[in-house]
Amino acid sequence: xxxxxxxxxFAFIFISSAxxxxxxxxxxxxxxxxxxxxxxxxxxxxxNDYEIIHQEEVNVIENKWFNExxxxxxxxxxxxxxxxxxxxxxxxxYVLHTSGYRFPKSIDSQQITKMMFGRGILWAEGEVHNRQxxxxxxxxxxxxxxxxxxxxxxxxxxxxxxxKEEQLVSSVVNVSQWLxxxxxxxxxxxxxxxxxxxxxxxxxxxxxxxxHMFYILTPQCRFPSLPPxxxxxxxxxxxxxxxxxxxxLCRFPxxxxxxxxxxxxxxxxxxxxxxxxATEAANGQEDSKGSKDVLSVxxxxxxxxxxxxxxxxxxxxxxxxxxxxxxxxxxxTTWLLFELAKSPKDQQRVYAEIRxxxxxxxxxxxxxxxxxxxxxxxxxVIKEALRLHPIVPTLARQAASDxxxxxxxxxxxxxxxxxxxxxxxxxxxIVLSIAMYNRLTQVWGDDANEWKPERFIIDSKKKTxxxxxxxxxxxxxxxxxxxxxxxxxxxxxxxLFGLLEKFEFSPPPGGLDDIQRVPxxxxxxxxxxxxxxxxxxxxxxxxxx
Ligand code: HEM
Numbered sequence: 001x002x003x004x005x006x007x008x009x010f011a012f013i014f015i016s017s018a019x020x021x022x023x024x025x026x027x028x029x030x031x032x033x034x035x036x037x038x039x040x041x042x043x044x045x046x047x048n049d050y051e052i053i054h055q056e057e058v059n060v061i062e063n064k065w066f067n068e069x070x071x072x073x074x075x076x077x078x079x080x081x082x083x084x085x086x087x088x089x090x091x092x093x094y095v096l097h098t099s100g101y102r103f104p105k106s107i108d109s110q111q112i113t114k115m116m117f118g119r120g121i122l123w124a125e126g127e128v129h130n131r132q133x134x135x136x137x138x139x140x141x142x143x144x145x146x147x148x149x150x151x152x153x154x155x156x157x158x159x160x161x162x163x164k165e166e167q168l169v170s171s172v173v174n175v176s177q178w179l180x181x182x183x184x185x186x187x188x189x190x191x192x193x194x195x196x197x198x199x200x201x202x203x204x205x206x207x208x209x210x211x212h213m214f215y216i217l218t219p220q221c222r223f224p225s226l227p228p229x230x231x232x233x234x235x236x237x238x239x240x241x242x243x244x245x246x247x248x249l250c251r252f253p254x255x256x257x258x259x260x261x262x263x264x265x266x267x268x269x270x271x272x273x274x275x276x277x278a279t280e281a282a283n284g285q286e287d288s289k290g291s292k293d294v295l296s297v298x299x300x301x302x303x304x305x306x307x308x309x310x311x312x313x314x315x316x317x318x319x320x321x322x323x324x325x326x327x328x329x330x331x332x333t334t335w336l337l338f339e340l341a342k343s344p345k346d347q348q349r350v351y352a353e354i355r356x357x358x359x360x361x362x363x364x365x366x367x368x369x370x371x372x373x374x375x376x377x378x379x380x381v382i383k384e385a386l387r388l389h390p391i392v393p394t395l396a397r398q399a400a401s402d403x404x405x406x407x408x409x410x411x412x413x414x415x416x417x418x419x420x421x422x423x424x425x426x427x428x429x430i431v432l433s434i435a436m437y438n439r440l441t442q443v444w445g446d447d448a449n450e451w452k453p454e455r456f457i458i459d460s461k462k463k464t465x466x467x468x469x470x471x472x473x474x475x476x477x478x479x480x481x482x483x484x485x486x487x488x489x490x491x492x493x494x495x496l497f498g499l500l501e502k503f504e505f506s507p508p509p510g511g512l513d514d515i516q517r518v519p520x521x522x523x524x525x526x527x528x529x530x531x532x533x534x535x536x537x538x539x540x541x542x543x544x545x
Contacts, residue, residue, distance in 0.1 A: 033082040035413050036422070038074030039065050047076030047083075056528075058393045058517045059435040066436050070411040072422060075431070083429035084422060087436035089443060089464040090408035091422070095397060095430060097478030101126045102403065106396040106429055116260045118268070120316025121483070122324065132313060133483065135301040139191070139294040140483050142369075145490055148190045150366055152491050155182045156498030158199055163503075169543045172508040176334045176525055176537035179495070180210065183326035183333075186491060191294035191321055192274045206266040209259075210327065267319035274318060275299075275311070294321060321484070327522065328391045329488045332474075333495050334525060334537045335389035336381065339451050341505040341539050342512060346381060346453060351544075353378045354501050372493040380453035382492050383470040387444070388451060390474040391522045393435035399428040408464070409442055434473040437466070501544070508538045 041047055052075075055061050062085065065073060071088035086092065095103045104125045105113070113123045121132045138144060159182045163169055181198040184207060188194040198207050253261060278295050298314040340347040353375040361371060373379065403424050410420040424430070439448045443463050444455065456470065467477045468485050475482035482488070499505075514528040515537065525537045 033074040033084060033422075033424075033428075035415065036072070036074035036084070037069045037412065037414055038076075038085075039069075041076040044080055046078050047081070049077050053519065055519065056516055058519045058523045059433070062433055062436055063439075066433070071409050071436075071440065071442070072405075072407060072411050077429055081429060083431050084405070084424060085431045085433060086405070087433040087440060088407045088409055089437065089440075089466050091405045092432055092437060092473060092477065093466055094406055095432060096395075096476060096480065099403070100479055101129070102400050103397040103430065104400055106398045109396045112257075112260065115257060116264050117320045117323075118264070118316035119313050120318070120320040122320045123316065124313070128313075129480070132301075132317060133479070136294065136297055136317065136483060138292045139297045140487060141292070142486055144292045145487050146369060148186075148487070149369065149490060149494065151186060151190055152494030153366060153498060155186050155199070156495045158182070160498060160502045162199060163541065164543070169503070169541055171541065172538045173541045174536055174538050175337055175505075175541075176331075176535045179330035179333050180327060181207075182495070183330040183491065184210065184322075187322060187325040190487075191325065192318065193278070193293075193295060194270065194274050206263075206270055206322070209263050209266055210323070263323070264319070267322055268315060270322070271315040271318040275315065294318075324482075325484050325487065329491050329495075331391045331522065331524065332386060332389065332488070333492060336385035336492070336496065337499070337505050337539055338512060338515065338525070338537055339385055339388070340381065340500075341507050343451060344506065346377075346451075347500070347505065350375075350378050350381055350496075351500055351504075354497055357497075358501070367494075367497065369490070372490075372497065376457050377453065378493075378496065380456040382489070382496065383456045383472065384451060384453040386470070386474040387438045387472050389517065389523065390434045390438055390472075392474075392476070393433070393519070393523055395432040395434065395476060397430045397432060399424045399426055399430065401426050405430075432473075434476070437473045443471075504542045504544055506540045506542070508540050 039048055042051055051061055065075070065085070066087060072084060072086040072091060075083050075085045077083045086095075104110075110123060110125075117123060119128075121129065121136060124132050159178060163173065163178075184196050184198045188196040196202070196204055196207055198204065274295065275298075278299055295318075298317060301310055301314060340350065357367070357371050357375060361367065405422045405424060407420045407422065410418045412418055437443070441448045447455075464471060467473050468475050468481045469489065475485040475488075514530075515525050516528050517523050518526045518531070524535050527533055527536045530536070
């Protein structure tokens with residue numbers, strides 16, 4: 001018996017090692033992009049990924065490479081594999097939109113998504129994704145979302161009152177702590193009829209986890225106790241191991257995976273309770289059958305699918321929307337207020353439009369969608385904040401089959417040839433740089449790195465047509481573009497209007513030069529050399545007369 005066990009262990013180790021070695025050689029040669037120019041590989045084990053993940057600010061290194069090699073180049077990733085890094089508009093359009101599902105998410109990013117959100121819409125691929133997306137779409141239509149406008153407005157008013165009650169006005173407020181509270185309350189109430197009570201300070205396990213969730217992913221916090229490189233090589237293992245072994249290793253979570261699991265467990269609890277209450281309430285109520293809010297839509301999809309599988313998927317999507325639907329909008333608002341605090345003239349111009357609308361509709365009136373849309377500069381600052389500060393700076397994909405990616409802007413290869421198509425092999429890793437596309441001088445002009453909202457008013461002639469909103473990549477594009485982009489824009493409009501109508505924002509006494517855009521899964525603001533303080537966006541808030 002013992003002999004059998006020893007032999008089995010030996011065979012397992014031997015087969016796994018052979019698999020890994022073969023995979024290493026296969027990836028190194030078969031998926032080689034050596035014909036493309038790109039930065040030298042800094043380590044065979046971690047490639048260039050270590051430099052990218054450990055940079056203090058999002059996109060600094062990539063920006064340097066894009067300037068040197070053009071809008072598409074070769075970079076090397078963990079375990080000896082090449083990746084195509086690309087910001088070319090036509091290439092992004094091709095990968096995300098034209099090819100449908102031919103460029104799924106990379107295996108390691110899929111595994112993290114599953115660990116956090118289960119089998120929901122962010123994880124699903126191909127047919128399963130298509131089905132989930134079709135089911136959810138009605139909940140995110142413009143008409144459906146209009147009904148939430150007054151909730152967005154009320155929630156912003158509650159935040160303003162809270163600042164006054166807590167006597168924070170005329171002082172420095174860390175707005176990055178407050179904004180997620182309203183967006184969490186809003187997503188709970190609008191999508192799931194669930195009260196998080198975050199703004200009222202209700203103790204809430206999920207809310208607590210959200211607070212620190214991304215901080216733990218910052219370069220300094222990932223694995224302070226482990227030797228350099230392991231913080232990156234460990235999470236990347238699933239991409240090179242046989243699936244059963246990768247699944248087995250999942251039983252020994254790393255620190256960041258533990259954080260994901262805590263989120264997963266806590267969000268599962270909330271999702272289950274949301275479903276239980278909603279199912280009980282809906283039972284026998286004929287009128288709930290026409291409802292198009294997220295929860296009703298998910299409940300109905302339950303009725304038409306294999307119940308257990310459907311419930312699993314629906315809970316996954318619920319958990320996805322809870323996170324994706326609040327942190328992203330809060331972070332974008334944070335960067336928007338940061339830019340307006342630094343540009344008092346622009347803030348004043350937005351406020352002038354707000355005053356005009358108020359004068360037109362009356363002091364007490366609720367704003368309609370058309371009122372928000374009637375303010376050109378107000379909307380231009382929202383677009384400019386989304387352009388300069390995309391909360392998700394990159395997306396990881398891989399080719400499902402051999403393919404050829406077209407380019408708008410030809411590039412020069414290692415041999416000096418000019419090409420406008422890049423051949424990729426099955427399994428090729430592709431990194432889509434949202435942050436870089438949003439700042440391409442070829443698309444946005446020589447001042448692409450500057451805050452200049454007027455560009456969305458003056459530049460009426462579009463140079464590209466990409467993404468779902470304002471020619472930006474911030475909400476991604478194609479079959480997997482952000483399903484909640486309209487929700488986000490309406491919420492951003494309501495929060496910006498509600499806050500700027502009551503308050504003026506300016507830099508704190510020490511200024512804002514020390515705020516960094518730190519890579520942590522998404523992009524979070526932190527103070528240079530003071531990351532231990534956590535997420536920080538200190539702004540001076542003054543009540544308007
Ligand atoms: C400014 C705010 C937001 C930004 C910048 C943003 C950005 C994005 C991006 C870049 C993706 C693509 C991710 C990928 O392909 O891996 C995405 C997907 C998604 N977003 Fe958003 N998002 C925002 C707000 C929202 C809101 C408010 C909701 C829901 C209420 C939401 C729900 C989702 C969902 C469910 C997906 C997955 C879609 C799919 O795979 O089909 N997002 N978002």
